[in-house]
Amino acid sequence: MDGQDARDPLGERIAAKRDDLIELTQALVRIPTLNPPGDLYRDICELLRDRLAPRGFDCQLIRAEGAPGDSDAHPRWNIVARREGTRPGDCVHFNSHTDVVEVGSGWTRDPFGAELDGDRIYGRGTCDMKGGLAASIIAAEAFIEEHPDFAGAIEISGTADEESGGYGGVAYLAEQGYFDPARVQHVIIPEPLGHDRICLGHRGGWWAEIETKGEIAHGSMPFLGDCAVRHMGAVLDAFERDLFPALANRRTDMPVIPDGARQATLNINSIHGGEPEQATDYTGLPSACVPDSCRIAIDRRYLIEETFEDVQAEVIAVLENLRETRPRFDYAVREINRITPSMTERDAPVVTTVAGAIRAVTGHDPAYVASPGSYDQKHIDRIGRLKNCIAYGPGVLELAHKPDEWVSVDDMIASARVMGRALETLLLP
Numbered sequence: 001m002d003g004q005d006a007r008d009p010l011g012e013r014i015a016a017k018r019d020d021l022i023e024l025t026q027a028l029v030r031i032p033t034l035n036p037p038g039d040l041y042r043d044i045c046e047l048l049r050d051r052l053a054p055r056g057f058d059c060q061l062i063r064a065e066g067a068p069g070d071s072d073a074h075p076r077w078n079i080v081a082r083r084e085g086t087r088p089g090d091c092v093h094f095n096s097h098t099d100v101v102e103v104g105s106g107w108t109r110d111p112f113g114a115e116l117d118g119d120r121i122y123g124r125g126t127c128d129m130k131g132g133l134a135a136s137i138i139a140a141e142a143f144i145e146e147h148p149d150f151a152g153a154i155e156i157s158g159t160a161d162e163e164s165g166g167y168g169g170v171a172y173l174a175e176q177g178y179f180d181p182a183r184v185q186h187v188i189i190p191e192p193l194g195h196d197r198i199c200l201g202h203r204g205g206w207w208a209e210i211e212t213k214g215e216i217a218h219g220s221m222p223f224l225g226d227c228a229v230r231h232m233g234a235v236l237d238a239f240e241r242d243l244f245p246a247l248a249n250r251r252t253d254m255p256v257i258p259d260g261a262r263q264a265t266l267n268i269n270s271i272h273g274g275e276p277e278q279a280t281d282y283t284g285l286p287s288a289c290v291p292d293s294c295r296i297a298i299d300r301r302y303l304i305e306e307t308f309e310d311v312q313a314e315v316i317a318v319l320e321n322l323r324e325t326r327p328r329f330d331y332a333v334r335e336i337n338r339i340t341p342s343m344t345e346r347d348a349p350v351v352t353t354v355a356g357a358i359r360a361v362t363g364h365d366p367a368y369v370a371s372p373g374s375y376d377q378k379h380i381d382r383i384g385r386l387k388n389c390i391a392y393g394p395g396v397l398e399l400a401h402k403p404d405e406w407v408s409v410d411d412m413i414a415s416a417r418v419m420g421r422a423l424e425t426l427l428l429p
């Protein structure tokens with residue numbers, strides 16, 4: 001026994017659960033909860049219920065009926081498991097999404113085999129974020145065993161659809177009051193940030209479709225029509241000239257990583273104009289038509305220092321300017337999604353607690369980061385009105401959604417020890 005373990009019986013207990021942690025992670029990864037379409041949510045919720053109910057958790061399975069994507073073929077099931085302590089106190093909630101993104105190509109391992117190789121478990125969702133879910137469960141179970149007389153409550157949720165906006169998951173639960181600050185006081189989302197980084201929040205986003213309009217005519221006489229693709233060319237040109245340089249000049253004070261994402265950004269996700277693309281096995285030629293419609297999907301990520309209204313107005317101004325200066329220019333804008341930026345203050349209780357736990361477990365200070373994309377914190381903040389929320393969990397962020405995704409068992413153990421420490425601070429007054 002070394003000196004550090006002697007002072008940290010909970011950490012020792014967690015480390016001793018290594019095999020259990022590996023098996024739990026493997027069991028979660030072996031359920032291919034692919035989203036879209038949203039497969040097997042019920043199965044993974046049942047696995048979590050069968051795990052947690054015998055350990056004293058009150059488990060509720062909640063279907064997000066009517067949420068986007070919810071259908072009888074692909075029901076959006078979620079689980080909220082709550083373990084009450086022996087006396088009043090705060091509730092600490094660990095929220096993990098159970099869905100994973102498509103496999104994609106380039107794998108050398110079985111994407112749903114959850115193969116253990118040395119310190120690594122391979123598979124889709126190991127890093128993002130079933131490893132984090134498993135680490136939080138092990139931390140909570142070890143904490144309850146070590147301190148059966150704890151105060152307050154521990155909640156563990158497994159939620160659907162984070163990868164597609166979270167509307168059938170955390171957003172739904174927040175609307176039902178599950179993240180009411182009177183019910184839950186601290187939220188930790190074990191997304192893959194690594195065991196020594198605290199993610200305070202994320203940038204905002206505006207997804208929209210822009211359509212330019214034209215008039216169809218025979219392609220041999222384009223002057224008889226009006227080419228919507230040329231109009232879109234003018235839009236993209238104006239973006240290059242006016243919008244991109246302006247965005248690059250705006251920097252946030254949020255600690256967004258990587259550094260390139262500390263500025264406002266715009267991505268053109270897609271462009272479609274003219275006749276629809278044919279299947280790849282179609283051997284015919286295209287027809288001769290002037291396109292009467294061209295559409296792009298934009299993904300504008302904005303900074304917490306910007307307002308949503310300004311972000312939208314800035315794009316509209318480019319389009320309105322073209323309407324005034326370019327003959328026959330007409331357009332339409334359709335909003336696809338809106339993401340509110342979120343940032344938890346560094347002196348919030350969950351931040352200072354987890355920071356202290358990281359110092360205790362690793363011996364060094366945590367790094368504070370913010371996410372370039374978003375995650376379910378947006379719903380907990382905006383709908384739940386709960387500000388005391390962070391992302392903290394094992395895994396290498398850059399491996400998320402990649403082929404041969406993996407999570408390190410040592411990283412999971414270290415994260416679970418930090419989570420356990422945080423529970424000791426918050427629930428053993």
Ligand SMILES: [Zn+2]
Nearest residue numbers: 097128129191
């Ligand atoms: Zn994730």
